[in-house]
Amino acid sequence: MICLSCDSKNIRPRKIKCEGEIKGERVETISEKTVCDDCGESFLTEIQMAEFRRDLADSYRTSHELLTSKQIKEYRNRLGLNQIDFARMIGAGDSSVKRWESNRVQDRVYDTIIRARCDPSYMSDNIVINMEDLATEDEYTGFCKFRLARYIKLLACIVPFASSPLYFFKVLFIMDEKHFRKFGSTISGLRYAALEYGPVPDDYRRINEYIVKHGYASTKGMHNFVINTKFDSTEFTDSENEVIEEVTKLLKEKGEKYCYEKSHESNLYKTASPYGLIKFVK
Ligand SMILES: [Zn+2]
Numbered sequence: 001m002i003c004l005s006c007d008s009k010n011i012r013p014r015k016i017k018c019e020g021e022i023k024g025e026r027v028e029t030i031s032e033k034t035v036c037d038d039c040g041e042s043f044l045t046e047i048q049m050a051e052f053r054r055d056l057a058d059s060y061r062t063s064h065e066l067l068t069s070k071q072i073k074e075y076r077n078r079l080g081l082n083q084i085d086f087a088r089m090i091g092a093g094d095s096s097v098k099r100w101e102s103n104r105v106q107d108r109v110y111d112t113i114i115r116a117r118c119d120p121s122y123m124s125d126n127i128v129i130n131m132e133d134l135a136t137e138d139e140y141t142g143f144c145k146f147r148l149a150r151y152i153k154l155l156a157c158i159v160p161f162a163s164s165p166l167y168f169f170k171v172l173f174i175m176d177e178k179h180f181r182k183f184g185s186t187i188s189g190l191r192y193a194a195l196e197y198g199p200v201p202d203d204y205r206r207i208n209e210y211i212v213k214h215g216y217a218s219t220k221g222m223h224n225f226v227i228n229t230k231f232d233s234t235e236f237t238d239s240e241n242e243v244i245e246e247v248t249k250l251l252k253e254k255g256e257k258y259c260y261e262k263s264h265e266s267n268l269y270k271t272a273s274p275y276g277l278i279k280f281v282k
Helices: 046-063 069-079 083-089 096-100 108-118 120-133 148-158 165-183 204-213 238-254 256-264 267-271
Strands: 011-022 025-036 192-195 198-201 217-220 224-227
Touching: 011 046, 025 046, 046 069, 069 083, 069 096, 069 108, 083 096, 108 120, 120 148, 120 204, 148 165, 148 204, 148 224, 148 238, 165 198, 165 204, 165 238, 165 256, 198 204, 198 256, 198 267, 204 217, 238 256, 256 267
Parallel strands: none
Antiparallel strands: 011 025, 192 198, 217 224
């Protein structure tokens, strides 16, 4: 092959900054071109052109938080499907996946379907996000809307003295029940299930995974948590702060095991059906 501009044979592939346009947007990539050492001219071979167009599409996808061609291919390979079967599985046209794995940007609706079908953590995250978006005030939530930010603040208050979920959930339940009895609503808005080892938030594993994955908490050893944020009393009402203080004091003085036992003595817990949701009723 020779330089298209000066016929020199001193040409070689080099990765250089390139620019292009996708969906009316200027996009930059670092892509391979063939560069002439003599005249400095650069050009794309047929293969380089295909790769450049895919790079452009991927650059666009990354900046718009869409799956890249590589990610789509990885998901497809994980399911062991060819491009046509994968397209059929998600309800897209037969040739769509082939195009998405090269230079065609997928619609956001297909992007969502692919994540929902191929990434379990995406679904799990959505369940936690929905807990907040679809939060209800009823007898299961104790007439309080669940708010993730407040939940994390509550943990920041409890976890330094009860770092395992086995214990900190019980302390949280005591807070919720106490506030409900005195003031008619819980503090966290969590739904609790009556499990053998006490009242535990419904979907607690997903919530724990979520807060670790998104950096609100870290795990220490097998069972212990560290919360990476500070308790902030301004996010709670006076009555909530009263109960939070009261129960934290109880935890500090009597210890986590005491709170664990205490949560088992709750009538709300004892009258719930095993593995069923606990109703906050007076
Ligand atoms: Zn040249």
